[in-house]
Amino acid sequence: MTQLTEDHAKRLLRRYGVSTPDGRRVGSAGEARQAAAEFGVPVAVKALVPAGRRGLAGGVVRAGDPGAAADAFATVTGVEIDGLRARSAYLEPWTAVAAELYLAVTLDPDTQRPAVLVGAAGGVDVEAGQRIARVGLRDDGSVPVARLRHTAAGAGVPAGDLGALVPVAVALARAYHALDCRLVEVNPLGRTDDGRLVALDARIVPDEHALYRQPEIRNWLHTADPRPAEDRLGEATGLDYVPLAGRLGLISGGAGMTMALMDLVAAAGETPSGFLDCSANPTRAGYGAAVDLLTADPRVAAILVSIFGGGTQVDRVARTLVAVLAERQVDRPVTVRLMGTNVDGADAVLAEAGMVNHRSIDAAVEAAVASLPPAGTEEVAR
Amino acid sequence: MSILADAKTRVLVQGITGRQGSRWTDGMTGYGTQVVAGVVPGKGGTTHGEVPVFDTVAEAVDATGADAAVAFVPGAGAAEAVTEAVEAGLRLVVCPADGVPLHDALRMRRTAVAAGAVVVGPNTPGLITPGSNTAGGAKLGFMPGLCYRPGNLGVVAKSGSLSYEVCWRLTAVGIGQSTVVGIGGDPAKGLRLGETLALFHDDPETAALLVVGEIGGADEYEAVEYARRPDAKPMAAFLVGRAAPAGRRLGHAGALVTGTRDGWPAKVAALREAGIQVADGLSELIEVVGGVLAATS
Numbered sequence: 001m002t003q004l005t006e007d008h009a010k011r012l013l014r015r016y017g018v019s020t021p022d023g024r025r026v027g028s029a030g031e032a033r034q035a036a037a038e039f040g041v042p043v044a045v046k047a048l049v050p051a052g053r054r055g056l057a058g059g060v061v062r063a064g065d066p067g068a069a070a071d072a073f074a075t076v077t078g079v080e081i082d083g084l085r086a087r088s089a090y091l092e093p094w095t096a097v098a099a100e101l102y103l104a105v106t107l108d109p110d111t112q113r114p115a116v117l118v119g120a121a122g123g124v125d126v127e128a129g130q131r132i133a134r135v136g137l138r139d140d141g142s143v144p145v146a147r148l149r150h151t152a153a154g155a156g157v158p159a160g161d162l163g164a165l166v167p168v169a170v171a172l173a174r175a176y177h178a179l180d181c182r183l184v185e186v187n188p189l190g191r192t193d194d195g196r197l198v199a200l201d202a203r204i205v206p207d208e209h210a211l212y213r214q215p216e217i218r219n220w221l222h223t224a225d226p227r228p229a230e231d232r233l234g235e236a237t238g239l240d241y242v243p244l245a246g247r248l249g250l251i252s253g254g255a256g257m258t259m260a261l262m263d264l265v266a267a268a269g270e271t272p273s274g275f276l277d278c279s280a281n282p283t284r285a286g287y288g289a290a291v292d293l294l295t296a297d298p299r300v301a302a303i304l305v306s307i308f309g310g311g312t313q314v315d316r317v318a319r320t321l322v323a324v325l326a327e328r329q330v331d332r333p334v335t336v337r338l339m340g341t342n343v344d345g346a347d348a349v350l351a352e353a354g355m356v357n358h359r360s361i362d363a364a365v366e367a368a369v370a371s372l373p374p375a376g377t378e379e380v381a382r
Numbered sequence: 383m384s385i386l387a388d389a390k391t392r393v394l395v396q397g398i399t400g401r402q403g404s405r406w407t408d409g410m411t412g413y414g415t416q417v418v419a420g421v422v423p424g425k426g427g428t429t430h431g432e433v434p435v436f437d438t439v440a441e442a443v444d445a446t447g448a449d450a451a452v453a454f455v456p457g458a459g460a461a462e463a464v465t466e467a468v469e470a471g472l473r474l475v476v477c478p479a480d481g482v483p484l485h486d487a488l489r490m491r492r493t494a495v496a497a498g499a500v501v502v503g504p505n506t507p508g509l510i511t512p513g514s515n516t517a518g519g520a521k522l523g524f525m526p527g528l529c530y531r532p533g534n535l536g537v538v539a540k541s542g543s544l545s546y547e548v549c550w551r552l553t554a555v556g557i558g559q560s561t562v563v564g565i566g567g568d569p570a571k572g573l574r575l576g577e578t579l580a581l582f583h584d585d586p587e588t589a590a591l592l593v594v595g596e597i598g599g600a601d602e603y604e605a606v607e608y609a610r611r612p613d614a615k616p617m618a619a620f621l622v623g624r625a626a627p628a629g630r631r632l633g634h635a636g637a638l639v640t641g642t643r644d645g646w647p648a649k650v651a652a653l654r655e656a657g658i659q660v661a662d663g664l665s666e667l668i669e670v671v672g673g674v675l676a677a678t679s
Contacts, residue, residue: 110600255543258543259623265625267663308546310546361547
């Protein structure tokens, strides 16, 4: 799930009244040096990548003078964070805080309703055992303030911070709704020496299904640099792809059946090349892109296509697959399992192309695993 | 009677003239579903085969007595179509659309709950009460009829594609279903898993239950909750995602608040602790379900 970069997330939250440090995006070491001189040192130099836990990966550096800021730019844009390397950095005056809280608005999975999440120990290791308390929003999206104060206090937020916490929570809730977000998170929300609460970091995960009505966010996501390859692929082809680095390439339809297929492959002692769900685009372009993705991966030694079509007519899938494979002259063994709507037609189409349709998913997995070269064979050079 | 819908249900199809709407309507009527009306703004007065088309749900209900709807409307407009149907008095609306914005889905559920209506979905093939030669069935959605046969197992599933595979296997060995409900894979659902189990609980034709789940979210814990009832019907479960690497979110949106509670081991442990029989893999499914059915008396 893609998030906005820190600069954009903070820009949005400022519109709703959340305090953030001054900040500037810089695209070079020279700009970093300049910005540090203007802000005054020390500064925080942060990698602009759509990923969390940048600090742990070396993507956040404190610089004590403009020269160090220039060096820091090179450092934070030189490390790989979640497979991404930043092209620019975000500079802020280093903000000293006496305490760090955690505050977010997101769907509570237990109630399937939005909730404020609040904790008294924000920071990078927020997941490690701290108590995060939840306060459900009202039906109209508003925050029940008295309950928030009570719950936050119970979670260990100092009494003196409650008054400042409330408007930030209200602001996050408003942004969450107005911007069609899945998550709006401030971690850490730091208390400065004068008792103000400032968002030291901000994370916004937009709802990909609402981008059509959030043009500013859509534009930021689509022009992001770096941009996760799977995002770009998903936007261009409709494929839902999570790479996993195994040698059996899978093409499947529907999230549940794709996971079921992966479970069967794992039970057979093999590793899938990834989770690859084509159901959003069961066309020549979609399957073509899927096959191209797998054949471009030198680790993939065989391909297994498994589709149980309900809405999808599998005789059409068969015709498309045959055409796509012929067009590309794929040289890895391909095993096919098609079942569901119009399966008899699929059998005929595949037979005509000299291929077998394994009606049982177990048989298909067995055949696909058998089609792999022995384990330990050198990866196929391309 | 099974739950929610059967051969007597009078179904209205929103978007009946669209590519999806027209194809799936033919599939539904072919299965025996009573499709009594279509609704397409601007196409009122026309027909789709034998089915009269109206401009609004209210007009369609007034003219035909429809009591349920299926909204074959794309994601961006789906919540509005469903809301119109609920406001027109329909107590069951199926929303197959994927790509429904999260906040629309939240609003859709609130509207339904306030009206005492059930919205199934979004992002689901729908629901089916299997029919036989002697007792009519009905499907509200686009699942392939070949996967189902009538029986007394109530099935609730998050994944549509996986529910086809599961039901196809059950049907092949003679284990029939009372109703199969796809609650969908979205994080904010209409009809919840626990609510579906409660409906099955009150259905005399359902003797045992099967939950088809997966990693991500917390829906399966609603089954744990149900199983704590002293009079709970025997239940089996099958969850996919066992092989998913920790920390990676696959397919249906996983929880954004990280933790282990939405992973396979935690869910399966909780289900088993509550007395629910969980199949370790697809190959154990039939044995486990058979065992649970044998426990019914």
